[in-house]
Amino acid sequence: MPINHPNLHLTQLAGAIPAWSGNIKPGDLQPICRNVHDGGGRLVALWGSDDREQGNGYSLHIALVNEAGLVCLSLSLPAGQPGYPDVSSIFPVANRMQRATYDLLGIYAHEGQDHRKWLRHGAWHGGSFPLRKDFDPAPSRTDDADNYHFVQVEGQGVHEIAVGPVHAGIIEPGHFRFSVVGEKMLRLEERFGYTHNGIEKRFESMSLQQGARLAGRVSGDSTVAYAWAYAMAAESIAAVTPPERALWLRALFLERERIANHLGDLGYLGNDVALSFGFTQFWILKEQVLRNNGALFGHRYLMDSIIPGGVAADLTDPGKRTLFEECSLLEREVRVLRGIYEEHAGVQDRFIGAGRIEPRLAAQLGLCGLAGRASSQAWDTRVQFPCAPYDQLDVQMATYRNGDVAARVIVRFDELFESLRLQREILARLMPGGELSLPLEKLPAQGFGAGMVEGWRGEVLVAVHTDTDGNLARVHPHDPSWQNWPAVEHAILGNIVPDFPLINKSFNLSYSGQDL
Amino acid sequence: MYQLIKQIIKTGIKTDAAPLPDEALRVTTQRLHEEILHVFGSALNIRHVDAGSCNGCELEIHSLSNAYYNIEGLGIKFVASPRHADMLLVTGPVSRHMVTALRRTFDATPEPKLVVAIGECACNGGIFCSNDGSPDGGGESYASCGRVANVIPVDVVVGGCPPTPTAILQGILTAVSAQKQ
Numbered sequence: 001m002p003i004n005h006p007n008l009h010l011t012q013l014a015g016a017i018p019a020w021s022g023n024i025k026p027g028d029l030q031p032i033c034r035n036v037h038d039g040g041g042r043l044v045a046l047w048g049s050d051d052r053e054q055g056n057g058y059s060l061h062i063a064l065v066n067e068a069g070l071v072c073l074s075l076s077l078p079a080g081q082p083g084y085p086d087v088s089s090i091f092p093v094a095n096r097m098q099r100a101t102y103d104l105l106g107i108y109a110h111e112g113q114d115h116r117k118w119l120r121h122g123a124w125h126g127g128s129f130p131l132r133k134d135f136d137p138a139p140s141r142t143d144d145a146d147n148y149h150f151v152q153v154e155g156q157g158v159h160e161i162a163v164g165p166v167h168a169g170i171i172e173p174g175h176f177r178f179s180v181v182g183e184k185m186l187r188l189e190e191r192f193g194y195t196h197n198g199i200e201k202r203f204e205s206m207s208l209q210q211g212a213r214l215a216g217r218v219s220g221d222s223t224v225a226y227a228w229a230y231a232m233a234a235e236s237i238a239a240v241t242p243p244e245r246a247l248w249l250r251a252l253f254l255e256r257e258r259i260a261n262h263l264g265d266l267g268y269l270g271n272d273v274a275l276s277f278g279f280t281q282f283w284i285l286k287e288q289v290l291r292n293n294g295a296l297f298g299h300r301y302l303m304d305s306i307i308p309g310g311v312a313a314d315l316t317d318p319g320k321r322t323l324f325e326e327c328s329l330l331e332r333e334v335r336v337l338r339g340i341y342e343e344h345a346g347v348q349d350r351f352i353g354a355g356r357i358e359p360r361l362a363a364q365l366g367l368c369g370l371a372g373r374a375s376s377q378a379w380d381t382r383v384q385f386p387c388a389p390y391d392q393l394d395v396q397m398a399t400y401r402n403g404d405v406a407a408r409v410i411v412r413f414d415e416l417f418e419s420l421r422l423q424r425e426i427l428a429r430l431m432p433g434g435e436l437s438l439p440l441e442k443l444p445a446q447g448f449g450a451g452m453v454e455g456w457r458g459e460v461l462v463a464v465h466t467d468t469d470g471n472l473a474r475v476h477p478h479d480p481s482w483q484n485w486p487a488v489e490h491a492i493l494g495n496i497v498p499d500f501p502l503i504n505k506s507f508n509l510s511y512s513g514q515d516l
Numbered sequence: 517m518y519q520l521i522k523q524i525i526k527t528g529i530k531t532d533a534a535p536l537p538d539e540a541l542r543v544t545t546q547r548l549h550e551e552i553l554h555v556f557g558s559a560l561n562i563r564h565v566d567a568g569s570c571n572g573c574e575l576e577i578h579s580l581s582n583a584y585y586n587i588e589g590l591g592i593k594f595v596a597s598p599r600h601a602d603m604l605l606v607t608g609p610v611s612r613h614m615v616t617a618l619r620r621t622f623d624a625t626p627e628p629k630l631v632v633a634i635g636e637c638a639c640n641g642g643i644f645c646s647n648d649g650s651p652d653g654g655g656e657s658y659a660s661c662g663r664v665a666n667v668i669p670v671d672v673v674v675g676g677c678p679p680t681p682t683a684i685l686q687g688i689l690t691a692v693s694a695q696k697q
């Protein structure tokens with residue numbers, strides 16, 4: 001059993017990763033979380049659902065992970081007073097998730113320090129909740145301004161700089177409130193929710209297949225990771241395993257997504273320290289990867305290539321040769337560029353020491369993914385819980401201790417080379433022929449499944465609940481940016497304002513993925 | 517330094533030829549008078565606004581700056597403020613939380629100004645909105661106002677999810693060339 005607790009009865013879920021689910025009582029929530037926390041585990045996601053149509057009130061769901069696997073726990077809440085014990089005192093990362101869950105569903109944490117709204121600005125009233133099944137959008141509409149209470153820093157010479165939601169570059173919208181003395185940043189407070197598109201509500205009116213397209217558009221740069229996690233959740237409920245060829249192709253797509261994004265980020269990180277040469281060079285390489293994607297798989301970002309039950313794109317033998325050549329080209333070029341970055345004094349001067357998150361703080365904050373690995377947090381779903389075909393690939397995890405911009409650059413370089421190696425390996429093992437998918441039209445009734453995939457940014461989780469007819473009752477996509485955004489508020493402390501864009505880019509977190 | 521220069525020389529010039537404007541992309545009649553056309557000259561400043569996209573369209577707008585599309589080589593520049601812009605490039609269905617920001621950005625852009633809506637979402641609300649509401653699409657939801665034209669006037673729309681950099685470039689050139697006639 002992944003968690004030992006006398007009141008906890010877990011059932012193992014079918015599917016690609018080791019996962020369990022179970023129901024708990026309110027009194028057991030904090031002790032179990034504490035137990036997982038003390039054993040080195042983390043909180044991955046927290047969401048809620050409206051089960052009143054089944055006569056059950058509401059439910060709170062949390063996904064925890066430890067070295068044994070993923071554990072999804074559900075807690076029934078009475079319809080009249082849907083409150084639950086606060087989790088953020090154990091896992092600080094739960095703070096924004098709890099607030100978002102209140103904004104969308106009206107279930108709330110007792111106690112807790114911070115009860116400000118999170119995803120809601122002015123689009124609907126504080127007393128109406130979009131994810132309730134009886135939500136009526138018309139009377140809930142408002143055009144109220146946001147009215148959010150930022151924490152104020154006072155003192156001699158302190159002033160505020162407000163940035164966003166529309167930023168100075170080609171970036172997603174969000175608001176940053178800096179308190180500064182001279183050039184030095186004393187505090188940063190983030191305000192998000194600007195791109196809230198009502199994705200979770202939208203899932204509820206979709207078929208399984210339409211849902212796959214939407215999952216692939218939660219955060220466009222991670223479309224493969226989301227589509228795979230969604231498919232994994234559906235396949236877990238249906239207890240089916242896609243054909244082997246589909247699994248190998250999925251891994252190929254996921255590594256190609258990582259390669260493209262790491263190339264792009266490495267280019268921009270050079271650009272942000274005034275080495276526009278870096279941008280030019282890396283984006284030439286990225287464009288070649290995208291063009292190969294377009295020519296071989298029909299989409300430059302591989303959107304809609306993964307479907308529940310398998311994949312919708314195949315690779316021919318000539319295509320394979322193209323990708324082998326691409327590997328050789330990238331390995332050669334990136335090696336040269338890495339040498340140039342490492343020996344460029346101006347670049348290293350800006351990278352080293354900027355935006356540092358010490359390993360101890362990273363552990364406290366539950367930092368995950370690429371940024372976590374740059375601060376000694378050795379979590380990589382492909383390594384700890386290798387779903388097929390990663391169980392045959394022996395992924396080498398890249399970790400580093402320094403936790404600064406330089407470390408996040410090094411981790412990107414290491415992962416880029418590792419992904420190229422994996423791509424070669426996958427291509428070598430991908431035998432011709434074989435089915436691309438199995439039919440998966442409809443899911444069993446009242447099922448629950450979860451999929452977790454290591455996207456380029458970090459672990460992407462998608463949880464799916466079906467109703468009494470097997471339709472999508474609730475889909476919760478979770479982006480690793482929920483975990484890592486709060487860390488950016490810490491990373492900038494004591495740095496100077498002009499370094500913020502660089503530090504922010506070194507994390508490169510998603511706005512749309514957390515705004516939903 | 518030697519490595520860096522060697523790499524630049526080895527890389528050579530990658531830029532593709534720019535696409536031709538496409539009249540079919542235009543959705544509005546010419547809004548602007550001929551006498552103001554010379555204002556833009558042959559240089560164009562663009563302000564990008566993400567009004568609620570999934571970030572997919574942004575990836576392709578970034579690609580426009582790579583050596584293959586070389587948008588700066590055409591005299592087109594992305595600027596940091598709407599006050600310096602001739603054109604707004606707007607992506608995403610307009611989330612209700614972005615309406616004010618988008619309107620203010622539009623108002624801050626000096627006349628004459630152009631608006632190009634980028635991507636399926638910006639054209640008709642896309643996957644985030646149910647399109648059965650209004651007869652010509654552009655559906656809304658509790659969180660979203662749907663297409664960009666529901667909030668500010670749009671000159672040219674470019675479909676695709678996301679549109680390719682070539683399609684985006686074509687949309688931009690279509691909007692500009694309309695003014696030159």
Ligand code: SF4
Pocket residue numbers: 217220568569570571572573607608609634635636637638642643676677678679
């Ligand atoms: S058009 Fe497609 S890529 Fe662009 S924002 Fe919409 S879903 Fe994302």
